[in-house]
Amino acid sequence: MPFLPLGGQAVIEGVMMRSPTQVAVAVRRPDGTLAFMHKPFVSITRRIPLLGLPVVRGAVSLFETMALGVTALNFSADEASRDETPASSKPGSTAGMAIAQLVTVAVSMGVGVLMFVVLPAKLTEWLGFHDRVGFGLVDGALRLTAFISYLWLISRWGEMARVLGYHGAEHKAIHALEAGVPLTPENVQTFPRLHPRCGTTFLFIVVMISIVVFTFIGKPTSLVQHLTRVACMPLIAGIAFECIRLSGKYFDRPLVRTLAWPGMQFQRLTTREPDLEMCAVAIASLKKVMDDPALQSARAAGGTTDVSFVQ
Numbered sequence: 001m002p003f004l005p006l007g008g009q010a011v012i013e014g015v016m017m018r019s020p021t022q023v024a025v026a027v028r029r030p031d032g033t034l035a036f037m038h039k040p041f042v043s044i045t046r047r048i049p050l051l052g053l054p055v056v057r058g059a060v061s062l063f064e065t066m067a068l069g070v071t072a073l074n075f076s077a078d079e080a081s082r083d084e085t086p087a088s089s090k091p092g093s094t095a096g097m098a099i100a101q102l103v104t105v106a107v108s109m110g111v112g113v114l115m116f117v118v119l120p121a122k123l124t125e126w127l128g129f130h131d132r133v134g135f136g137l138v139d140g141a142l143r144l145t146a147f148i149s150y151l152w153l154i155s156r157w158g159e160m161a162r163v164l165g166y167h168g169a170e171h172k173a174i175h176a177l178e179a180g181v182p183l184t185p186e187n188v189q190t191f192p193r194l195h196p197r198c199g200t201t202f203l204f205i206v207v208m209i210s211i212v213v214f215t216f217i218g219k220p221t222s223l224v225q226h227l228t229r230v231a232c233m234p235l236i237a238g239i240a241f242e243c244i245r246l247s248g249k250y251f252d253r254p255l256v257r258t259l260a261w262p263g264m265q266f267q268r269l270t271t272r273e274p275d276l277e278m279c280a281v282a283i284a285s286l287k288k289v290m291d292d293p294a295l296q297s298a299r300a301a302g303g304t305t306d307v308s309f310v311q
Helices: 056-080 094-126 132-156 158-179 185-189 199-217 223-249 254-265 276-289 293-300
Strands: 007-011 014-018 022-028 034-040
Touching: 007 056, 007 158, 007 276, 014 056, 014 158, 014 276, 022 056, 022 276, 034 056, 034 276, 056 223, 094 132, 094 199, 094 223, 132 158, 132 199, 158 185, 158 276, 185 276, 199 223, 199 254, 223 254
Parallel strands: none
Antiparallel strands: 007 014, 014 022, 022 034
């Protein structure tokens, strides 16, 4: 099965799909109709060669994906709760929304660093571990525990159930396109809801790589050393991104499937089996970007190694 240059994300009552030069969001409104956001988008890693280098491109793509995700979530929240008030009459400005999105991304990153970098290190120190290897392993185990707990809490949150269903629909739709079958809700629903390029798997790889990198850095005993850990996060994300790319390229090989298996199992917490209507929304979003020349070229060539996140 080829892996196409395609990624996506579940949003509120909908799905975002992203191809090399386009991004689209399809959202089911309360009245049953579909709302769409469709616009061109070319990653800066394609426009500036230096930012397209291995590892570097992964860190840059992560920030781009977060920004696009916030935009898609804002659009879906507006449309999923839309009343009779025309969208043009809603207060707010493009500049204001951009600032709000930037603040949201910054706050999210700050909370993530606090929960998954600073607090595990502090707790490990309080537990009395001080040697490099012991501290690194316990610190890493606490980070993995925090990651699993975070996913478990999301999976148990009732209001997230439909978003997780759309997450499963997104994965299934991409599987169906990669398999070359007609894109109908019935066909899409037959495919697995787990995908090797999922952002959940990416985060698991980030956690595992951070154990190695932070163990090498050693126990943080000063603010500078804590900041060094934080500064290493883009490097860790870049390495994890390359692992995801390799996983997509060689997923048909037994060794790669075995190595990818643990990370994919966490998707059981972040996806749900979708219904046919969810699959239909995912298909609608996917069809909006299928005229992308880069995507069509990749399909004609039987796939590509230039993959995006499937979130």
